Amino acid sequence: MASVEIEQVRKRYQAERVVDSDGGERPALDGVSLSLAEGETVSVVGSSGCGKSTLLKVVAGLEYPDSGRILYNGQDVTYVRPQERGVGMVFQDYALYPSMKGKGNLAYYFEVHDRSEEEAEQRTRETAERMGIGFEQLLGRVPDTLSGGEQQRVAIGRCIVREPQLFLMDEPISNLDAKLRERTRVEIRKLLRKFAITTLYVTHDQQEAIFMGDRIAVMRGGRIEQVGTFDELYSTPANLFVATFVGAPPMAVIPATIEAGRVAVPGGTWQLPDDLAGSLPTGRVRVGVRPEGWLLDTADGAPLRVRHRERIPTERASFLYGHLGEANVAVTAPVDYPDRSEVSITPDWERAYVFAADGEEPHHVPGVLELF
Numbered sequence: 510m511a512s513v514e515i516e517q518v519r520k521r522y523q524a525e526r527v528v529d530s531d532g533g534e535r536p537a538l539d540g541v542s543l544s545l546a547e548g549e550t551v552s553v554v555g556s557s558g559c560g561k562s563t564l565l566k567v568v569a570g571l572e573y574p575d576s577g578r579i580l581y582n583g584q585d586v587t588y589v590r591p592q593e594r595g596v597g598m599v600f601q602d603y604a605l606y607p608s609m610k611g612k613g614n615l616a617y618y619f620e621v622h623d624r625s626e627e628e629a630e631q632r633t634r635e636t637a638e639r640m641g642i643g644f645e646q647l648l649g650r651v652p653d654t655l656s657g658g659e660q661q662r663v664a665i666g667r668c669i670v671r672e673p674q675l676f677l678m679d680e681p682i683s684n685l686d687a688k689l690r691e692r693t694r695v696e697i698r699k700l701l702r703k704f705a706i707t708t709l710y711v712t713h714d715q716q717e718a719i720f721m722g723d724r725i726a727v728m729r730g731g732r733i734e735q736v737g738t739f740d741e742l743y744s745t746p747a748n749l750f751v752a753t754f755v756g757a758p759p760m761a762v763i764p765a766t767i768e769a770g771r772v773a774v775p776g777g778t779w780q781l782p783d784d785l786a787g788s789l790p791t792g793r794v795r796v797g798v799r800p801e802g803w804l805l806d807t808a809d810g811a812p813l814r815v816r817h818r819e820r821i822p823t824e825r826a827s828f829l830y831g832h833l834g835e836a837n838v839a840v841t842a843p844v845d846y847p848d849r850s851e852v853s854i855t856p857d858w859e860r861a862y863v864f865a866a867d868g869e870e871p872h873h874v875p876g877v878l879e880l881f
């Protein structure tokens with residue numbers, strides 16, 4: 510197993526004109542640093558085009574960075590060829606050799622590396638045992654006759670048989686149907702934990718990132734905005750982007766004006782607790798509130814017109830969705846909360862965030878609460 514250091518990596522594609530939302534050009538990776546401890550799984554999330562796959566390719570050696578370094582176990586491998594790095598890669602398309610049975614797919618590596626048939630045989634047998642129930646059966650079939658999930662299992666087995674020091678996975682289950690995805694992700698996670706393989710796991714699916722990763726790296730525009738456990742990202746986001754990216758339904762962000770300890774928002778005014786009023790600037794800000802961070806029907810509530818309700822399947826609660834001025838708001842309400850078209854809402858200030866009116870800097874983050 511390897512520890513991995515990604516140090517200040519920059520990468521600009523030759524033919525590339527990556528244009529930011531503000532119209533500026535930027536490289537695909539713009540100074541990315543990230544450390545993975547031995548055996549750790551780090552999920553990488555971010556919207557399309559933010560550089561997730563490029564990061565994986567640079568770590569794999571499929572692309573070289575323009576500057577910065579990649580270290581495995583403290584050794585600089587930045588310009589070492591992929592074949593010599595001992596990485597196992599699993600991508601969205603399984604890329605199994607179609608004419609070979611599962612077993613051939615696993616043994617191919619030994620063939621091209623001039624290793625003995627006995628070794629290939631033994632390692633394949635060991636891997637089948639470690640991969641668990643039913644894997645042996647898959648080895649006797651060609652990829653065409655396997656389901657997507659089964660193909661992905663073989664692809665993972667093909668990586669494990671090589672005893673990689675590092676696993677790189679890029680949306681490995683995103684083209685499976687929902688049920689299979691659920692099963693396969695449980696299986697992948699079990700394997701990663703069992704073998705304690707250091708893993709970088711790219712996905713655009715937040716739930717998957719939470720499930721797979723010991724930690725999660727949130728990327729945007731070629732940069733890592735924050736790395737942490739889900740609870741850290743959720744409770745103490747580094748900026749407004751992470752605050753709204755992590756969590757579903759997302760945090761409501763409401764333009765407001767603070768004056769003399771009171772917060773004016775569309776349709777109402779909230780009273781700040783004294784300690785918070787003393788620590789916040791006056792003037793324009795943005796108040797961030799997660800669905801569970803609202804109090805309903807308090808005296809100084811602002812009116813929220815309820816557009817629709819959604820039952821939370823695993824809890825005795827619903828989400829109420831509506832608008833406060835222009836801001837989208839989701840509120841967690843008890844399941845037996847009366848069905849009304851308007852409710853009045855106030856932030857529970859122990860759970861509320863305050864951000865600058867412009868930019869993304871947080872003025873106030875409530876800290877880690879007992880969330881779940």
Ligand SMILES: Nc1ncnc2c1ncn2[C@@H]1O[C@H](COP(=O)(O)OP(=O)(O)OP(=O)(O)O)[C@@H](O)[C@H]1O
Pocket residue numbers: 522523524525526527537555556557558559560561562563564713
């Ligand atoms: N080979 C290439 N040549 C030129 N530009 C590229 C190349 N590969 C990626 N890019 C550009 O670099 C940026 C980052 O791409 P990358 O594939 O790393 O993003 P991503 O976060 O993995 O996106 P997605 O979630 O859509 O797969 C994108 O703007 C993309 O268009």
